[in-house]
Amino acid sequence: MASLKDIKTRISSVRSTRQITSAMKMVASAKLHKAQGAIENMLPYQTKLNAILTNFLRTDSTIDSPYIAVRPVNKVAIVVFSSSTSLCGAFNANVAKHFVQVLEDYKHLDQKNILIYPIGKKIEENIKKMGYEVQGSFQHLADKPSYKESSELGERLMDLFASKEVDRVELIYHHFKSTASQTLVRENFLPLDLTVDQVDKKIKGKNIDYIVEPSAADFIANLLPKVITLKMYTALLDSNASEHAARTMAMQIATDNANELIQDLTKQYNKSRQQSITNELLDIIGGSMR
Incomplete structure (x- = not known):
């Protein structure tokens, strides 16, 4: 599974591409x-x-x-x-x-x-x-x-x-x-x-x-x-x-696809972040019970 940093980097990259296609x-x-x-x-x-x-x-x-x-x-x-x-x-x-x-x-x-x-x-x-x-x-x-x-x-x-x-x-x-x-x-x-x-x-x-x-x-x-x-x-x-x-x-379609990809990546980022926080909480809870 991709790390939070990788997903965030990809979101930034797609946003830059969207700016280009939108301008074009x-x-x-x-x-x-x-x-x-x-x-x-x-x-x-x-x-x-x-x-x-x-x-x-x-x-x-x-x-x-x-x-x-x-x-x-x-x-x-x-x-x-x-x-x-x-x-x-x-x-x-x-x-x-x-x-x-x-x-x-x-x-x-x-x-x-x-x-x-x-x-x-x-x-x-x-x-x-x-x-x-x-x-x-x-x-x-x-x-x-x-x-x-x-x-x-x-x-x-x-x-x-x-x-x-x-x-x-x-x-x-x-x-x-x-x-x-x-x-x-x-x-x-x-x-x-x-x-x-x-x-x-x-x-x-x-x-x-x-x-x-x-x-x-x-x-x-x-x-x-x-x-x-x-x-x-x-x-x-x-x-x-x-x-x-x-x-x-073509540029309109590319811009729309970039928007959809950003939405999907954002959901993936939020889900991974939530999962990361949940795992940390589980580790804290598990450690306090020992």
Whole structure:
């Protein structure tokens, strides 16, 4: 049985850990509030814009764009979003696990025909351990989402797709629903999906007669690249908000567990102390009766 001193030392140690986890939870919660505001402001705009554009492309068969071309997949690019730091529960482990599942779908391709763009230190390290070569380092984007840099990455992937160097581009990231819920998403970035099932059910099946000036071709040429790059930035914000939410929950759970452990140790300490006093009293009583 542990001595009173050992139990007291452990209680002190757990209390120190609780202070750390509690502070980390407060920091993560503050970052989450900012990240949640960013994604909640961006997502409705991006969703509606994508819905309008998708419906426009579906209703006009004369529109031609290199970004809607569906080809047999001989070469694929995968953008994977994770965090650059730990202590966020199973956030990064789930991303890595899902990434392995996606690779299974492309096991018929040579490794050189799978281009991987990791966003976040954790997934980048994981991919390198698996023996894959990464197409650049984007660790800083996981901590500080940047529209400029995410747009440059989006444009880079668009150029690869338009020049037929890759036949498909996929995104793997967490979609933020609430502080307690984040869903892993596997989404086609290119070619554009011309179904609106996931985008906006209100306009599904409707053939809206758009009036476009100066011409539909100019409209597509100017707007389509912006919509696609915006999609990359939205995924980045989504992943960032999900990371902070996961860390907030993980630190809350850790703090709650520390509180429970302190209560159990305190009970154990009081019980051991009571037992020690009882034994001493028994020794005194037994000695006086001799």
